[in-house]
Amino acid sequence: MELIDRFRAGDRRALARAITWVENGRPEAAELLKALYPLGGKAHVIGVTGPPGAGKSTLVDRMALGLRQRGQRVAIVAVDPSSPFSGGAILGDRIRMQRSLSDPGIYMRSLSSRGHVGGISQATGDVVAVLDAFGFDTVLVETVGAGQSEVEIVGLAHTIVVVAVPGLGDDIQAIKAGILEIGDIFAVNKADREGAERTVAEIEMMLDLGHMGEPGLNRWPAEGPLPGGPAGYQGLERLDPTGHHKDVDELPPGVTAPARPGGGAGAGGEGPGGAPTAPQGPGGRHGSVAPGGISWRPPVVKTVAKDGQGVEQLLDRCLEHLQFLRESGRWEARQREDAQARVQDLVARLVARRVLDRAAAAGDLPRLTEAVARREVDPYTAAEAILRRHFAEPPGRPEEPIS
Ligand SMILES: Nc1nc2c(ncn2[C@@H]2O[C@H](COP(=O)(O)OP(=O)(O)OP(=O)(O)O)[C@@H](O)[C@H]2O)c(=O)[nH]1
Ligand SMILES: [Mg+2]
Structure with missing residues (x-):
């Protein structure tokens, strides 16, 4: 197929055509996806989700530019950008993502949830697969965290950034059962507004209390509250030179210990009927303990997307999460x-x-x-x-x- 040859050669128009086929569920799409499959499996897919108007598009735009400066090839997929906040839906996103759009190294595509026979999930997954095969290092996927979409993003993204905004107050409690529990990283955006610190504290507190997600499924330790301590990647520093995990007593304060002995390789996976069992090994999203005692506590980062503050830190956390996924076997x-x-x-x-x-x-x-x-x-x-x-x-x- 001629299109595939041009695609392989890095032709942008071939990419656009391929995405359109896949998006519209054209009969050629299955043949195309078959041919492209061996090329994929490399891209880091970062899902950015959160309530309408939280600043997701603005943040994604900044993240894309930051990743470009780090030498990456970046693609953006905005799924169903139709909240009343942006007014003009896709047009609004185009305005919000202006900076990215003027960079030829960044590819952006909006997908509407209307008119997809196989559902938006299927279409988005296939579009991401095409972008992955094209050779983008990172694919940023923006979805509004409401209804089904957060479930879709869990299946699609390796790393999920949940965007919150200050001043939600009690609303945090209300939405925690929805989108907060899927976050690998939290961005408290609009940190230029009052109440950002409080929102950070509230999210941290919920992480501490283990209120977000099934204990042992998404969170660690499997039982009891999380010890406070540094967020993010608790990895290699906890390995002694022989590669064995240190005993709990030897760990410096604040560093997370394995939830229970024997929680290393082979202990993860699912119980009967897919029921969550603790501790989870590489199968879980965060898991309690991975081989080598590597664990992940979702970090909380303050950002001001409209002027780029905190975006570098956010990107660092994203890359650390990728490193965590690789080194833990997940x-x-x-x-x-x-x-x-x-x-x-x-x-x-x-x-x-x-x-x-x-x-x-x-x-x-x-x-x-x-x-x-x-x-x-x-x-x-x-x-x-x-x-x-x-x-x-x-x-x-x-x-x-x-x-
Ligand atoms: N004060 C402040 N405003 C921001 C910040 N980031 C984004 N905004 C504004 O918030 C509004 C919504 O931003 P978007 O990026 O469109 O938000 P979104 O989450 O993508 O919105 P939807 O896709 O419609 O759900 C815009 O007017 C932005 O300029 C920020 O850090 N501080
Ligand atoms: Mg948006």
Whole structure:
């Protein structure tokens, strides 16, 4: 395919075309994604989420520029930028991200949630995959943290920055069950406003109390409150020269210890039925303890996106989180989980389509659904009949209806 050759050669127009195909679910898109797959798996995907008007676009713009200055190739995906705060939706984002847009080293794409057959999740995931394959080092994905979107970003991003703003007060309590619990890093933006310190303190307190997320699933330690102490990457400094983890007693104050013995390699993963078990190994988002006793406490960073303050610190934390993911083994675990989820999802969709197409062609589907509507047959029996036939009889034409 000619497009793929141009894509591989780094042609921006080929990239734009590829994204449009994927976004619109064109039939060529599947072939394209197949061909591009071997090229991907390298980009650091950073999700930036938070309430409407928190300054996500402004922050993403600054982050992109900062990463460019660090020599990175950066792509931005703004998902459904349609909050009333920005007024003109995509147009608003274009204005907010002006600085990035004037840098040819930054690629920006807005996706609207309208009109995606497979859902915005699917489309965004595929667009990110295309950008990854193109060779961007970092893909920044902006989503409004409301409803389903925070769930989508968890599956999509390696690192999630939750943007909060001062003055939410009691609202922090209200939203904590939603977007606060998914944060790997917190940015208290609009720190030029009053109350930033208080918001930082409130978030820190919730982290300390372990109120955010299931204990042992997203947070550590598995039981009891978090010890206070330095946020972020508690990594190599806790390893002695032999590479073994130090005993708890030897740790300097404030440094996090493993939640319980034996929480290293092999202890992670899921309990029966995917129930959270503590401690989590590389499978968890933050996990209690990774091999080598490496852990992550979500740091809280103050930013003023409109003039760039705190953005360098925020980027440092993002890169540290990436380092944490790699050294704890979570990056690799994540690749496997994603691979499994993708294959299972595709098998389910492909099988469903084949079975339904055949049942429709044979006339079984309309006949059975009609019977179900009249309550002559129940839906379970109807579905089982269709499946039984599909898997019992080799496909052949012409199809005779189920008798
Ligand atoms: N005072 C102050 N205003 C800011 C800061 N960052 C952004 N803003 C302003 O906040 C408003 C919203 O900024 P956006 O970047 O569009 O926020 P957003 O979270 O992307 O908004 P939606 O995508 O509509 O949810 C704009 O008027 C920005 O100029 C900041 O650090 N301080
Ligand atoms: Mg925005």
